[in-house]
Amino acid sequence: MRLHPWPLSIAVATVVLAGITAAKAADCPRQDALGTARVLSVDPKIYPRVGLKSFPQTLPLADHEVVLTFDDGPRPPHTQKVLAALAHECVRATFFLVGRSSAESPGLVKRIAAEGHTVAHHTWSHPMSSKISFEHAKKDIDRGIAADEMALRGASTTTPSTPFFRFPYFDSTPATLDFLQSRGIAVFGADLWASDWEDITPEEELKKVTERLEVAKKGIILLHDAQARTAAMMPAFLRYLHHNGYHVVHIVPAVTEKSANTH
Known part of the structure; x- marks a missing residue:
């Protein structure tokens, strides 16, 4: 496949497009936008653990289909810039939020949801689960969910409105995996990533993720909206x-x- 070398000089949209509620590119106000091709409903009973970097199974994606996921937010001003870029292309993504950050920026959590993205969970304090006790890990998971839900809906609950979770560093244990599965919460790994936690330039990050995508051809992509790069x-x-x-x-x-009975 011939690659198009798109430069990083393409400007981030400075104004978030209003009223983007449709998922398909055909419904997008900008004709040349990437758009969102389809919506995939994920049942944790069928897909309790996904992402080939951590688990044997991943989501049922066709060739050249990708799921964009972001970890460690919300973090101003980087999350706002990511949201602007997504809005400019009429693209929807999933944000795995750190509860402590959600508590600090509840308005940004609401904005993520209001712009049509999926709000998921990433613990309260971003610990390595294998380095703390099981009880501590459970409390950190639940505190994070409660903080995200408080920011999003104004109610503190450990029952997530979106039962999607990702472990910081992908560092799970058999006990924490079983705990989440027993709660009906799907655990997300990733199929590839941009290595944006490394000290690299945006250009180097773009090169890494596109080269990996050309090998994988599809998959769940891990990015971090907390990163300026x-x-x-x-x-x-x-x-x-x-x-x-x-x-x-x-x-x-x-x-x-x-879930239908709770809404």
């Missing part, structure tokens, strides 16, 4: 996806009888 890279990466035939899939929780 990722915020700077996103416009060029989204353009790359568009001009190389990739399609964005937005993941949402499956509607079950239980």
Whole structure:
């Protein structure tokens, strides 16, 4: 496949597009936008653990389909820049939020949801689960969920409205995995990542993630909206996806009888 070298000079949209509620590119106000190709409902009973870097199974994605996921937010001003880039391309993503950060920036959590993205969970304090006791790990998971829900809905609850979770550093234990599965919460790993936790430039990050995607051809992509380099890279990466035939899939929780009765 011939790659298009999209430069990082493509500007981040300075104004978030208002009223973007449709998932498909055809419904996007900007004709040349990447758009969101389809919505995939994920049932934790069917997909309790996904992401080939950690687990044997991943989401049922076709060739050249990607799921964009962001960890460690919300963190101003980088999260706002990521949201602007996504809005400019009419793309929806999933944000795995750190509860402590959600408590500090509840308005930003609400904005993530209001712009059509999925709010998921990433603990309260970002610990390595294998380095702390099981009881401590459970409390940190639940405190994080409660903080995210408080920021999002104004109610502190350990029952997540979106039962999606990712372990910091992908560092799970058999006990914490079983704990989340027993709660009906899907655990997300990733199929590839941008290595944006490394001390690299936005250009180097773009090169890493696109080269890995050309090998994998599809998958759940891990990024970090808390990183300035990722915020700077996103416009060029989204353009790359568009001009190389990739399609964005937005993941949402499956509607079950239980969840339908709680709304």
